[in-house]
Amino acid sequence: MTRLEELVGIRSVTGEESEAVECCRRWLEDAGADEIDRWDVDMATLERDPDYPGREVERDVVPVVAAKLVGDRPGPTVTLTGHVDTVPPGNKWTSDPFIPRRDGDRLYGLGACDMKGGVVVAVESFAAIARRGRDFAGELQIVLVPGEEDGGTGTLAAIRRGWGGDLVIITEPTSRAGSSQIVIAHGGALTFTIEITGRSAHASIAPEGENALDHFWLIHQALKDIEQSINAQETVDLMLALGTPYATNVGKVTGGVWSASVMEHLRAEVRMGVALNETIAAAEERVIREVLAKADADPWLASHPPTVTRTGGAFGSAAISGTHPLVTTLADAAAEVTGQRPANIGVPYGCDMALWQRVGKSTPLVYGPGDIRQAHAPDEWVSLEQVEVVTEVLIRACLDLLQPVMESG
Template structure:
């Protein structure tokens, strides 16, 4: 049987589906590709003020944040704005609702059936770049707090909505927000989890490998050394490493994934002319790291796999490839499943839907690590949408999930902030 107190009933009656879609659509319509988020940040600050929150807006001191050991950034940005909305109501517990405003490029817009920079409603779905990742989740957080304010119910705690930049390339916004002093008794990161309760996130570190060859005219290609051909034993070694590492993962929160810590080769640049033997290959990729795995040990396993491949080839031994760790470095993190913030979100979801909460670990990296590690705030991932539908054309999510997430967050605020 669903539980609902009178106070919760009053708050949930203030949640408006149309308003949730409107807020999300308004944010979708402001392009905020990683590194260029300031316009969207200023708008969301106005939205926060419009519902009755205090808005803290500041220019991130990038050189200062860069000094922190957890700093990583893959985009050469000129500026970044931090935005935190606050509802301060008393001396009860405090709760952070965190979401990132930056999105990835829509790519070739011809591949979309709808305009990427417009919130389009079709067949019960909301489409647009960022609808899933994660302007939809930010809209849920805003509308959950708005419902609490509009209901006028007694409220003793403090709620903060963090809208952060730069999550996609390393999390400078969340790190800067934690360094500004924002921490709480608990946090919910509204990443797309399909409304599953996720107390863990795997790690992912970006790497770069440079392989040298020796150029020659293609008509006498055997007199050159192809960097592409010399990369192949390294490729095979990395694919074997991925298989071995994933076979060793034995965490029930990742039981449905064949590759809970995938190794992805994302960008390959090779050669400079069709009729020339390629003299250099540069690869950039993403290396998955297990939730409880030591990062240094994971790096060593990767570097050893490359070194073993190099040792088997005379050219590579004489011209060893360069391995670099650069760009986004997402450290894994875990909050115990029985922690109050995790159980509270699960209970709030169950009382909202009448269905048992599903616990699952997320295979992607997120800003949860900065909130836990730097902000010293126990955290959980919970939000609408499926990660499989973001970073691709026609990104979309069910409007019903937006509503369910908003109701769950509203209950969480009331129950946690006492």
């Protein structure tokens, strides 16, 4: 059984990652890491952190593992990182999502693409460089975390522990048209819960009540107006190429108690985008302000204002320069291995890149095997050839990056 098959075979839905983290710890021990750090962080401690990103899943602890190789001379710190958690499987799978299945070049299983393939790439790259000895400058780290799917608690825990450094490569899936590209910009996302109060009445005299659903349509239009506005303000070409980089989605609506009663309460869970130039706090304030301003123009909602509360995980946005040495060195390595230079791209979804940049003060990018269209999908799969190719690229790129830092002047 390959490492990828072993990891895919371990259930690690968000909140249940300890076994997968322990598996990775054993791999890093076998690889001959100079230092391994395996720890659990109490969730209550993270909740007190000013940069706590929130979460979707209740849990008591956050299990993390990290390791390092120390070169024989001073130099930069390069960190490979990925998350071991997956979303829950849906009910449309045609085979058991927790039993890895090969079919030609594809390995099927929950998390194969997002992102156990990338985790294995990071481990294999780390192990290969460990076998070469310590004839390099600086330090190579690997940080494997839980809790990415619901906000990034694992990465925050690693940063607060002192892991990370100058350069960070996140091995999330970035493939387009069969080859991995380099993500240098991504949007963010926040989840809000909106609650609207109506007034109940018997359905036979419904006009004497106030149906919360009727008032929700005004709020829904406000959300679409916010979406249109934030996308119209975008000026970065990589994000404009996405069409709608900051999408709004009303994912869940509940309300009412009886078909013959006017709906007196409605609750909606909504996903809103965070622009490249926004902090999470600024995006939260913008959404709440604009929704309440729209509500204030409606007589019923003005006197019965909706509540708009940020809930769940928060994903910030991030961007780095396409000419940064991390980007160009990785692109050079990919061109040498594959004969094709990867493109720099932007993506509309959030990931741990924002935490590494905004909280960890590192320079991060995303590059890994798999196509995001396979992530969270039934019968998720990753290309085994792509896993091997990306591993070779990262070995070459890391060795090129682990060079002495030249003093300016």
